[in-house]
Amino acid sequence: MVPILTPLGRTFLVFLEAAGRLVIFTVSALSHCFRPPLYPRLILRQMVEIGYYSLPVVGLTALFSRMVLALQSYTGFGRFSAESAIPQVVVVSITRELGPVLAGLMVAGRIGAAMAAEIGTMRVTEQIDALTTLATNPFKYLVAPRLIAGVITLPLLVVVADIIGVFGGYLVSIYKLGFNASTYITNTIDVLETQDVVSGLVKAAVFGFLITLMGCYNGYHSKGGAQGVGTATTNAVVSASILILSFNYLITELFFAR
Amino acid sequence: MSKPKIRIRGLRKAFGNNLVLDGLDLDVAEGHSQVVIGASGSGKSVLLKCILGLLRPDEGTIEIDGRDVVGLGGRALDEVRAKFGMLFQSAALFDSLNLWENVAFGLVQGKGLSRRKAREIAMERLAEVGIGEELSTLYPAEISGGMRKQVGLARAIATEPEILFFDEPTTGLDPIMGDLIDKLIRKCTRELGATGLSITHDMASARRISDRMALIYRGKVIWNGPTAEMDTSGNAFVEQFIEGRTEGPIEVDFLQEHA
Numbered sequence: 001m002v003p004i005l006t007p008l009g010r011t012f013l014v015f016l017e018a019a020g021r022l023v024i025f026t027v028s029a030l031s032h033c034f035r036p037p038l039y040p041r042l043i044l045r046q047m048v049e050i051g052y053y054s055l056p057v058v059g060l061t062a063l064f065s066r067m068v069l070a071l072q073s074y075t076g077f078g079r080f081s082a083e084s085a086i087p088q089v090v091v092v093s094i095t096r097e098l099g100p101v102l103a104g105l106m107v108a109g110r111i112g113a114a115m116a117a118e119i120g121t122m123r124v125t126e127q128i129d130a131l132t133t134l135a136t137n138p139f140k141y142l143v144a145p146r147l148i149a150g151v152i153t154l155p156l157l158v159v160v161a162d163i164i165g166v167f168g169g170y171l172v173s174i175y176k177l178g179f180n181a182s183t184y185i186t187n188t189i190d191v192l193e194t195q196d197v198v199s200g201l202v203k204a205a206v207f208g209f210l211i212t213l214m215g216c217y218n219g220y221h222s223k224g225g226a227q228g229v230g231t232a233t234t235n236a237v238v239s240a241s242i243l244i245l246s247f248n249y250l251i252t253e254l255f256f257a258r
Numbered sequence: 259m260s261k262p263k264i265r266i267r268g269l270r271k272a273f274g275n276n277l278v279l280d281g282l283d284l285d286v287a288e289g290h291s292q293v294v295i296g297a298s299g300s301g302k303s304v305l306l307k308c309i310l311g312l313l314r315p316d317e318g319t320i321e322i323d324g325r326d327v328v329g330l331g332g333r334a335l336d337e338v339r340a341k342f343g344m345l346f347q348s349a350a351l352f353d354s355l356n357l358w359e360n361v362a363f364g365l366v367q368g369k370g371l372s373r374r375k376a377r378e379i380a381m382e383r384l385a386e387v388g389i390g391e392e393l394s395t396l397y398p399a400e401i402s403g404g405m406r407k408q409v410g411l412a413r414a415i416a417t418e419p420e421i422l423f424f425d426e427p428t429t430g431l432d433p434i435m436g437d438l439i440d441k442l443i444r445k446c447t448r449e450l451g452a453t454g455l456s457i458t459h460d461m462a463s464a465r466r467i468s469d470r471m472a473l474i475y476r477g478k479v480i481w482n483g484p485t486a487e488m489d490t491s492g493n494a495f496v497e498q499f500i501e502g503r504t505e506g507p508i509e510v511d512f513l514q515e516h517a
Contacts, residue, residue: 121353129312130350133343134413135336135368 025217032137032144039145046149050111050208051157057110058103062161065102066094066168074177086179087187090169095196096256099162100154101248104207107154108240112215115146116236119219120229128220143220146212154208155201162200199255206251207244214240262321263288263421263453264309269318270477271304278304279315280477291447291454293468293485295461295499297508300474302457306425309455310342311335322421340368343419343452345443347426349410351398357409358384358394364417383412387442404435408442415446422447424456428463440466461500473499475508 073086119142122128131138166188173179215236222232264286271279278301286292296302307313309320311327319326327338351360361383362376371379384394387408398406407427414422427443428436440463447454447467458464464471465485472482473496481493488496498506 125348126346126350127352129307129310130344130346130352132312133310133339134364134417135339136363141367 021221022217025220026213028139029143029147029213029216032139033148035140037140038148039141042141042145043149043152046146047153049114050107050149050212051153054107054110054157055160057106058157058161059164061102061106062094062099062165063168065098066090066165067172069093069098070169070172070177074173083177084187086173086177087169087184088191090173091166091188091192092196094165094169095162095192095200096252097200097248099158099165100200100203100207101244103154103158103161103204104211104244104248105241107157107208108211108214108237108244111150112211112236112240113233115212115215116219116222116232117229119216120222120232123220123222124225124228138220143216146216147209150208150212151205152208154211155204158200158204162197195255199251202255203248203251206247210243210247211240214243261288262286263290263323264455265319265321265324266305266309267319267321269305269308269315269320271301271308271313271315278477279308279318281318282474282478284472284479284482286453286455287470288453289451290469291444291456291467293456293458293464293471294474295457295459295464295471296474297459297499297510301477302459302474303425305474306423306455306457310344310423311339340417341420342423343414343417343421344423345407345410345414345425345427347429349398349403349406351406351409351413353398356395356397357389357401360398360409361412361416364413369417379416380412383416384409386415386446387412388438404431404439407431407435407439411439411442411446415450415452418450419452421453421455422450424454424458424467426458426460427456427467428458428460433462436460436463437466439463443467461502 070086070090073089074083077083077085077089119128122131122142128138128142131141170181170184170188173184174181218232218236218239219229222228224231262285264284266282266284269279269282269284270277282301282305284292284294284305294302294305304313308315308328309322311330315328318328320328322338322341325338327335330338351357352363355363358377358380361380362371362373365371365376365379366373381391381394384391389405389408389412393401393405398409401409422443424443427439431439443454443456444467446452454467456464456467465488468485470483471485471488473480473493475495480495481491483491488500491497494507498508504510
């Protein structure tokens with residue numbers, strides 16, 4: 001019995017240690033987000049990095065995934081003669097789910113990895129120690145601006161992705177499936193409710209927090225040179241992606257469960 | 259010895275079962291340049307990180323100007339760190355900032371100076387270590403390892419600290435560049451009137467920059483005395499280390515494992 005329980009117990013202790021470290025990191029990072037001094041210039045730079053430079057990849061993902069959604073919906077709904085529901089399906093699925101989740105996953109791949117690599121490299125090359133000796137708190141200088149920028153920028157990115165996505169569905173529906181343009185737009189606007197948009201934006205803000213938190217956390221705790229930075233980068237993307245999917249369910253439950 | 263600027267007593271630090279510092283005692287007098295030598299893995303870097311507050315010792319005291327700094331946090335620790343300047347082994351320049359911004363960093367963030375004023379001082383400091391204005395807008399990735407050390411030194415002295423720390427200042431440099439860095443360290447320390455604490459295993463460099471030397475072995479100071487007396491210390495550990503012999507009281511792990 002002992003040979004089985006020993007590794008199990010050891011694994012459990014390692015898990016508890018990692019969970020504790022993450023909680024302490026999160027609490028410390030959050031506290032620095034609300035205590036001055038904040039660094040507006042750094043926040044702005046991160047917003048440009050997260051938002052502006054992610055626009056092409058998020059925009060293209062939004063465009064093509066919604067075009068496919070319109071095509072697939074047409075094929076599927078055609079079996080029940082429900083093709084007219086396509087505008088509603090496209091806009092609701094985009095604003096509630098696909099917009100924030102796909103944007104979140106794409107940004108996790110791009111920004112989460114970049115943050116983990118940058119902060120991880122700073123860790124293994126003693127740049128974070130140098131910050132500390134220059135009387136600058138690394139949480140305040142490196143972590144807080146990224147978290148704030150993530151929470152602000154991802155909802156903005158999702159709004160743009162939603163608009164591009166609806167436009168993608170519109171293009172396919174009008175030029176490929178032969179829908180009437182004005183009817184399509186009217187149906188889209190009529191079915192859209194405030195809660196659909198708000199839930200999507202709340203999701204985006206939470207995902208923005210999770211992506212930047214995982215990027216910073218894994219980078220900050222990386223060790224062992226280039227290999228350690230590589231591991232941190234992988235962990236940042238994987239953990240952020242899993243958290244995005246888990247929190248997507250939780251927030252959906254919170255908004256829409258009856 | 260005059261009043262100690264740094265006074266360390268009974269410093270102990272372990273990582274799991276690995277005891278790195280084992281009740282280490284050390285005094286560094288104000289205005290003196292102390293070098294700590296020792297083999298790789300003897301605890302030199304851990305000692306430095308404990309003094310800087312980057313690692314928390316398990317036991318012992320570290321007094322700076324008579325004030326125990328172990329366990330300090332927040333503003334109290336920032337006040338102590340404001341007295342420090344540090345040249346890291348790899349220089350640890352910030353990749354995202356150009357050279358003058360690196361040097362000005364502590365002035366802007368730590369001392370609250372305007373960017374314009376900080377730039378002026380940064381340029382003066384860069385000139386002191388031999389980096390011309392035309393190079394000041396380059397980024398760390400665009401310069402050589404020796405130049406990075408020069409810029410790192412300029413950053414360390416920019417805030418006019420009372421205590422300067424040097425972590426392996428000449429490691430990875432050619433002998434000529436090593437000599438230049440050592441001369442700059444002596445010059446800058448003297449001009450600032452600062453206390454210096456360096457760790458190195460480069461004996462030539464240690465002799466050039468130190469007033470006193472201490473040898474660490476297995477987490478303890480084995481010998482501590484004036485640099486001029488090192489060669490006649492009569493200490494078997496010191497003799498083995500400065501002569502670079504594998505035979506002697508300092509046990510080499512590799513040889514033990516492969517005996």
